[in-house]
Amino acid sequence: MEDKSIGKYISIISRQTQAYISREMQKLGITGSEYIFLVNTPDEGVITQQEICNNFELDPAFATRGVKSLVDKGYLTRTKSKTDKRSYEISITEKGKRLKPFIQERLDHWTAVLAGDMTKEEITEVINKLKELKNRAKKEMEKKEEK
Template identity: 40%
Template sequence: MRCLDNSIGKWISILHRYAKCYIDRELKTYNIGSGQFIFLVLLFKKDGINQEDISKIINIDKGTTARALKKLEKEGYIKRQIDPDDKRAYKVYITEKALSIKSKIFNVLKKWTDILSSDFTEEEKELALKLLQKMSQNASNYIKKNYK
């Protein structure tokens, strides 16, 4: 059991589950769950990209992406249009409804960061961010090298 207490993966997994719970509750009013919000966050930054690129950027399989986008489209937050350059693909666009809650979504994310780092010094915040970014890059490099 002691071995698990020293597992970085264990603590990241715990944080991930708490984050899902927090996001689900904070965005419930808007019918957006933790499975959809990440797509909106990406589209706020890169509106009009195609569905396949969304899957690649977020590193989520195409089926999961399609289901999340379908829910967001049903709720009126996005619209999908056939890509004029590739009739088999869809480009995804943010709607006015999504733009009207953009600040709410980013405030929820900022508040979560504030909650996680509430008793950190500025140096600890910077170090935590730097280490998480480095871990993410290590994971990405490993996956690209070994699984693609």
């Protein structure tokens, strides 16, 4: 029987990636779901919590919990925006900046593991195909929400 389930392999890779990230981040005292906020907060300046949600299609409640935990651990600061009182600005602390190289090294390692001996062109092709799949899935979910 031919195996045609794209979702099966995406799901397996996703679970393995989460297990790897969780294991590596645990060494730093953060969770596998918190690292995304650290690596995507600029070293200088701020980013809004909403921008992070939009960029990574994250649930706002999930982001609030993750950011709060990192604030409590001293890695991020979270302040009300001066220009939009409904928005929070996130900035990274010196303590948080010190973690970023280790996190990036682990992410780069995992990317290399997944890519194996693929050429740059093959990697680009895989990424483009995954983006297409993501966009189709998102579009389908938006249709379901409209009904």
